Amino acid sequence: MDEHLRDQLPAVSLAALVKLLPGMESEAEAGEDTETASPAPPQEALHRLLIDNAPDLVCVVDRGGRFRFVNETVRRLLGYEADVLLGQPYAEFVDAEDTEIARNLFDEDRKGPGDVRQAELRLRRHPKVAGPRPQQSTAMWAHLTVTRLRTVDGAFAGAFVVARDISEDKENRQAADFQAYHDVLTQLPNRALLEDRLEVALEQAGRRRGPTLVFLDLDRFKVVNDRFGHAMGDRVLQAVARRLQENLQRGDTLSRFGGDEFAVLLPNVHTRRQAAGAAGRLLEGLSAPFVVDGNELDIAASAGIALYPQAGNTARAMIQNADMAMYHAKGTGGGGFEFFEGGMNLKFSSRLAAERDLRGALADGEIEVYYQPRVDLDTGAITGVEALARWRHPERGLVDANEFLPVAEEAGLIGEIDGWVQRQAFDRVANWRGIGHVDCCLSVNASTQQLDQAGFVRSFREALDAAGLAPDAVTLEITENALMHDVELVVPKLRSLRRWGVRVAIDNFGTGYSSLDHLRRLPIDALKIDRGFVEEVRGTSGDTRALDAIAGIAQGLGLDLLADGIENAGQLDYLRTLGCREGQGFVFDEPVTADTVTGLLATAPYRDRHPPAPTPNPRPAKPLPSDTRVAYSPRPSQKG
Structure with a gap:
């Protein structure tokens, strides 16, 4: 008997139930007149009451497979009246897919030790009775314990059955099994299931014809999370999953690897042309705007393609190489796809090593x-x-920003570096002002990644407050492209900082895509001329038209004009004639340590050698002396 029922009915024997089966009564009982038989004794009535109120379904089936006894619990579990089932074949109440399991349970000739058998199967509910959950509306999963009953001479007479409702446990197990191999958010196969299917496809592959793997990563998806929150970001990922599924072919597997990464296994794609067409369809499917929670979003992705056998003959190799190709696609601007090529290994390894070293540098205080x-x-x-x-590298020494900032940006570390530099600088300048250099101001840079952060303004203000530095002592420098990449997101943040007293300057001005109409609407205080335009001041041969135009724009909009990359006296003089107010560059000093700045603030070395302002002149009269130039050729796209 089922242990659960035994615990509730410790005094119950099968004697009362045995009487329900023909051929099982004792000789004394067989000689009694059933018409004059005394009523059931109180103990037997108690047993019947307890069985009818047991949580499990209890029944007796004769050797012909028909119900001879069913307790009242059947009404609650399956929706049938107990007396209606009497005389009915049990098989009619077993799910069609589980009839073979039931037959093995009740078959008297089935080989096997003992008279007790157990199994799990589905019992059919009454058509008019709904289960507690939609998936339980037609059937109940039950754990059956079947005890075969025998006559006094040992012949098979039927079975005593206890059926426990395990529907909820079964669903929980099935859900756990599903979650082990599927992504909870999108319900797509996860990495484990895709790897399993990829292994199977590789085992079935021929020498030349095998599967293709496409690895996709959404471009700039972090902006969505930072701007709208992770809840909306999750809904966008679900919408992306649906779009990608619409462009699958029969037999393809779409998997979510995690974050904003997806992979598609194409077992029937074998050629470069077929793979390019499949990847193109997947990316094209994402090109139409997504409308989520009333917001229209443009979502693009970069894809890497691993072809068999060129990209490997194991699941691990194909996944790694497809991922590598995807990173190369991102490096070309995103929104497209790249095939894995053998030469990518070295580049990828170098990039990973640089990224790993940079993460270590942040953790170890090397920045x-x-x-x-x-x-x-x-x-x-x-x-x-x-x-x-x-970056003060333990082996390479001092590493210039032009070398490691691109790696930091690609690895998503640039925002963290910006925030750390800002906090250190706020403390240092507050200290200089505290010891008497009250006019010393600070310029700090903010990358696109930092500006995209939802809590950027709050963090910036908290860092200033913690340092005790006045907001009007700080200028926030951002590039044109960082400003224009998402005007609706960035401009409100800049306005908030400006209202608080922080000044805003456009860095590397002239290298981006802002229009005059945008400029006059932006919350900015200054334009900082890109060093590339300053370098054009080369005596009579230089082309200063762009520089002159920038000066005119600043004057017309009432903005301060700043200059970067001043390398010689000729450039300095020309900028002064344009009304340029402040500048920096090697003509004064390269970037130096905080201790060096402390000395410079105390000695004011540039006053002594600074000539009076020249008479305005649109162009120097003669070539500059060679000894006034300093070798300086940074990449104009990065801060030096």
Whole structure:
């Protein structure tokens, strides 16, 4: 008997139930007149009451497979009246897919030790009775314990059955099994299931014809999470999954690897042309705007393609190489796809090594803040400093920002570096102002990744407050492209900081895509001329038309004009004639340590060698002396 029922009916024997089966009564009982038989004794009535109120379905089936006894629990579990089932074949109440299991349970000739058998199967509910859950509306999963009953001479007479409702446990187990191999958010196969199917496809592959794997990563998806929150980001991922599924072919497997990464196994795609067509369809399917929670979003992705056998003959190799190809696609601007090529291994390994080293540098405190003096071009007074990141590598020494900032940006670390540099610089400049250099101001840079952060303004203000630095002592420098990539997101943040007192300058001005109409609407205070335009001041041979135009724009919009990359006296003089107010560059000093700046603030070295402002002149009269130039050729796209 089922242990659960035994616990509730410790005094119950099968004697009362045995009487329900023909051929099982004792000789004394067989000689009694059933018409004059005394009523059931109180103990037997108690047993019947307890069985009818047991939580499990209890029944007796004769050797012909028909119900001879069913307790009242059947009404609650299956919706049938107990007396209606009497005389009915049990098989009519077993799910059609489980009839073979039931036959093995009740078959008297089935081989096997003992008279007790157990199994799990589905019992049919009454058509008018709904289960507690939609999936239980037609059947109940039950754990059956079947005890075969015998006559006094040992012949098979039927079975005593206890059926426990395990529907909820079964669903929980099935859900656990599903979740082990599927992504909870999108219900797509997860990495484990895709790897399993890829292994099977590779085992079935021929020498030349095998599966293709496409690895996709959404471009700039972090912006969605930072701007709208992770809840909406999840809904976008679900919408992306549905779009990708619409472009699958029969036999394909779409998997979510995690985050904003998806992979597609194409077992019937074998050629480069077929793979390009499949990847193109997947990316094209994402091209139409997504409308989520009333917001229209443009979502793009980059894809990497691994072809068998060129990209490997194991699941691990194909996944790694498809991922590698995807990163190369992102490196070309995103929104497209790249096939894995053998030469990518070295580049990928170098990138991973650089990223790993950079993460270690952040953790180990190897990133340092250097400061480049900002100077009043008319007086030579130091007006402030720009804070710049440098990496003091334990083997390579001091690494310039142009080398590691691109890696930081690709690895998603640039925002973290920006925030760290800002906090260090706020503390340092507050200290300088505290010891008497009250006019020393600070310029800090903010990347697109940092501006995209939902809590950027709050974090920036909290860092300033913690340092005790006045907001009007700080200028936030952002590039044109960082400003224009999402005007609706960035401009409100800049307005908030400006209302608080922080100044805003467009860095590397002239290299981006902002229009005059945008400029006059933006919350900015200054334009900082890109060093590439300053380099054009080369005596009579230089082309200063762009520089002159930028100066005219600043004057027309009432903005301060700043300059970067001033390398010689000729450039300095020309910028002064344009009305450029402040500047920085090697003509004064390269970026230096905080201790060096402390000395510069104390000695004011640029005042002594600073000539009076020249008479305005659109172009220097003669070539510049060679000894006034400093070798300097940074990449104009990165901060030095």
